Amino acid sequence: MTVSLQRTAVPVGALVVVAALALSACGAAPDNASTTADGKSAATATSAEDFGGMDALVKAAKEEGTLHAMALPRDWANYGALIDGFEKKYGIKVEVENPDGSSQDEINAVTSRKGQDRAPDVLDLGSSFALSAAQQGLLAPYKVQAFGDIPEGQKDAQGRWYNDYGGYISIGCDAKRVKQCPKTFADLLKPQYKGQVALNGNPTKSGSAFGGVYAAALASGGSFDDIQPGLDFFAKLKTNGNYTPVESTPATVEKGETPISIDWDYLNAGYAEEFKSKGVDWQVSVPSDGKFSQYYSQAVNKDAPHPAAARLWEEYLYSAEGQNLWLKGYARPVLMTAMEKAGTLDKTAAAKLPEVAGTPAFPTEAQQNKAKTVLGQGWAKAVSG
Numbered sequence: 495m496t497v498s499l500q501r502t503a504v505p506v507g508a509l510v511v512v513a514a515l516a517l518s519a520c521g522a523a524p525d526n527a528s529t530t531a532d533g534k535s536a537a538t539a540t541s542a543e544d545f546g547g548m549d550a551l552v553k554a555a556k557e558e559g560t561l562h563a564m565a566l567p568r569d570w571a572n573y574g575a576l577i578d579g580f581e582k583k584y585g586i587k588v589e590v591e592n593p594d595g596s597s598q599d600e601i602n603a604v605t606s607r608k609g610q611d612r613a614p615d616v617l618d619l620g621s622s623f624a625l626s627a628a629q630q631g632l633l634a635p636y637k638v639q640a641f642g643d644i645p646e647g648q649k650d651a652q653g654r655w656y657n658d659y660g661g662y663i664s665i666g667c668d669a670k671r672v673k674q675c676p677k678t679f680a681d682l683l684k685p686q687y688k689g690q691v692a693l694n695g696n697p698t699k700s701g702s703a704f705g706g707v708y709a710a711a712l713a714s715g716g717s718f719d720d721i722q723p724g725l726d727f728f729a730k731l732k733t734n735g736n737y738t739p740v741e742s743t744p745a746t747v748e749k750g751e752t753p754i755s756i757d758w759d760y761l762n763a764g765y766a767e768e769f770k771s772k773g774v775d776w777q778v779s780v781p782s783d784g785k786f787s788q789y790y791s792q793a794v795n796k797d798a799p800h801p802a803a804a805r806l807w808e809e810y811l812y813s814a815e816g817q818n819l820w821l822k823g824y825a826r827p828v829l830m831t832a833m834e835k836a837g838t839l840d841k842t843a844a845a846k847l848p849e850v851a852g853t854p855a856f857p858t859e860a861q862q863n864k865a866k867t868v869l870g871q872g873w874a875k876a877v878s879g
Contacts (some may be wrong), residue, residue, distance in 0.1 A: 532582040534803035539652065540701040541637045545802075551809070552584065554802035555825070561588045561803040564603055565595035569744065569768065571659055571760055572823025577751065580810050580821060583621045586803055597623035598699040604632050608797050615804035617793045618700020622862040624655040624791035634794040636805055640812040643832035647856065648789065651690045658811060659760075659825035660789030662780045662850050663709035666762035668753040669775040676754060677782045681715035688735045692742040692752035694761070703741075705788050706756040707873075708857070708865060713784030716858040719809075721865040722872070737877060748772060760824035780850050783870060787854035789828060824848070839856050 501591060532546060536554050539545035545554070561580075565770060568574030577588045586594050591612075593830035598622045604627070627633050627682035628650060637653035648654035665677035665682070672690065676682050682691050697703035711717070711724030742752040747765060755762065758779055766776040792811060798804040815826035818840040825848060833839040857865065 519738070534804055536805060537634075537798070539801070539805060540635050541641075542639060545805070548809070551802055551806050552720040555586055555800075555806040556584060558800040558803045559586055560800055561586055562612065562799065562809055563588060563618075563807075564591045564600045564614045565593060565597070566590045566618060567593045569764065570572065570823075572819050575819045575822065576811065576816060580739060580807060583810070584806065586806070588807075594694060596699040597701050601627050601630075602642055604795050604797075606628075611799045611800055613709075613797060614795055615798040615800045616807050617653070618658070619791050619793060619794060621657065621788055621791050621856075622866050624793055624864070625859050625862060626730035627793060628654045632796055634796040634798065634801075634804075636794050636808065638808050638812040640829060640832075643829055644812075645828070645831070655791040655793040656812075657789035657828045658792045659817075659820040659823075659827050660738045660787060661703045661758045661760040661825055662848070662854070663756065663760035663784065663788075664762045664778050664780045664848065666747075666757060666765055667757045667777050667779075668747065669777050670716065670752065670773070671750050671753040673776050675779070676746065677779045678783045679710050680783055682736060682754070682756075683730060683734065685734065685736075687754060688799060689738050690752075690754045691731055691736045692740055692746070692755050693739050694742050694755065694757045697874070698739070698873050701788070701790060702758050703756075703759070704866070704869065705758070705786055707783065707869065709756075709789075711784075711785035713781060718855075718861040719864070720870050725869070725872050725876040731878045733847055744768065746775060747776070758825075759850075760826075763824040763846075763848055778848055780848060785850070785852065785854070787850075788856065818843065821847075846870070 504675060517613045526873040534545055536545060542548045544549045545551050566573045574853040581588055593687035600619060601623060603614050603642060612820045635652045635654050641653060644656050665676055669675055676687060693703040693706050694700060695703040695865040697707045707724040708721055710727040711721045714723035714727045740746055740751050742755040747755065748769060759778060762778040765777055769776050792808055794804045794808060814833060817833060820827045821840055830839060
């Protein structure tokens, strides 16, 4: 992505002011019984093969002609190139509503617009939000052709969600406004950073901000089982005046309103490239005291108004073309290892990724659910006042 900070959302994950959820359309959902000659419905297809093959899926998707999505900024993980590539390849219009919205906004739209033609067809969610959506029965089981190459633990066994791209929580810093850029979470508590430290969203709604609090917990004696030290860390930042409630976006970075931003490394790395021509020296560090990696997850709305286009979009994202486009946006695609073995990985793009040592570990579903509960109960109190 080059960078827009919310999706406010999250990786692995990723990393604004949450835009108000737009009023939903009044019309009923279109007839989505796109079928093959054998009478198979795209709305219930669990794979391209189940629908009659890729050619049949492409034909049905082209007949639908449209794909509805939300919370996909064009400068987030190179989504602009992905959208353009899909439209050019298949002639299907991708309509993105509320591009700076959050994972929770997407889930809200699925539930509030059920049966309407403006419901999102596909979802890109912070991993904890994908788990929640699956638990609510909102997602359609669908396994892309590359499903077998997605590592275990990075996908739902039923195919209701699977990780797509991710990265590490990092600290971005405007070196022209900040004399000495912080490199660790411990640094962020220093008095010289008063009013300068921002998150990309609200962690109860945003995958990237959720990851930021988790990383702070790991840096403060916490664990995947205990995110409370992360809340305590931000409470300290708030008390000493270093935390700013302004949620970072490209605009706030450029204006100097959020000179230090805790966000996914691929977003911060994108900022560094994007703002170089604008005189912003944006430096990026993955904090050694709080290494937290996470992926975002893809899913199909169970009641997608364009079910064939939704499934074809997923096939495109998990093709070598789609995965390499995420890589060009500094994100680590979930099929990176498999593509490296197959010789289909863009090695030039891979060489530009921020360096990180060690093997990442990821919280379990139960650990993420527990962390979300703790955040929901304590975040407002931690940063209020």
